[in-house]
Amino acid sequence: MRALLQRVSHAQVAVDGAVVGQCGAGLLILVCAMPGDDFDTVRALAAKVSKLRLFKDDAGKMNLSILQTEGSALVVSQFTLAADTSRGNRPGFSGAAKPDEAETLYLQFAHALRGFGVATETGQFGADMDVSLCNDGPVTIWLDTDAG
Known part of the structure; x- marks a missing residue:
């Protein structure tokens, strides 16, 4: 699973x-399910996101998690994070999970974040969103569960 986090x-x-x-102070999280992802992948990514220290403490250091700041999250599906740009000028997206599987994993990710205590809203899967x-x-932080 891939995620792009923006504070x-x-x-x-x-x-x-x-x-x-929508969300207030917190994270916009663009997520892309990849083939082979499962609930364990989703849960591990949600746990990592909930604990990442991306927010400033009183000394101005990135030392607090979204949980510690009581921030919220907006999770948006984004299959284009699987873009393959290695050939030609048109990206390929065959590396993304199939839509029905991707939607399930996307919703499970948002649910898992909520389970870790993060107030979470979502976009609309498959829609043309603004x-x-x-x-x-x-x-801005890039996470890829396959990257270790």
Whole structure:
């Protein structure tokens, strides 16, 4: 599973002009399920995200987790994180999980984050979404469960 985390002061996702998910200070998390991912992968990624120290402490150091700051998360599915750009000029996306499997894993990831105590909202799987955010820092972190 791949995830791109952006520390935000706020973020929202809209479909056809209607807001379907939003968060305040916390994380916008773009996620992509990959073939072979399962619930164990989802749970491990959610645990890692909930504990990552990406937020400033009183000394201004990135030393606090989203749980410690009582931040919230907005999780948005993004199959393009599986882009293969090694050949030609058009990316290929065959490295992403099939849509039905990907949707299940995406929803399980959001549910797992909630289970770790992170207030979590989502986008709408498979929809053409408008995502807006105010990146705080900026802080952007790439996580790939296959990278070790």
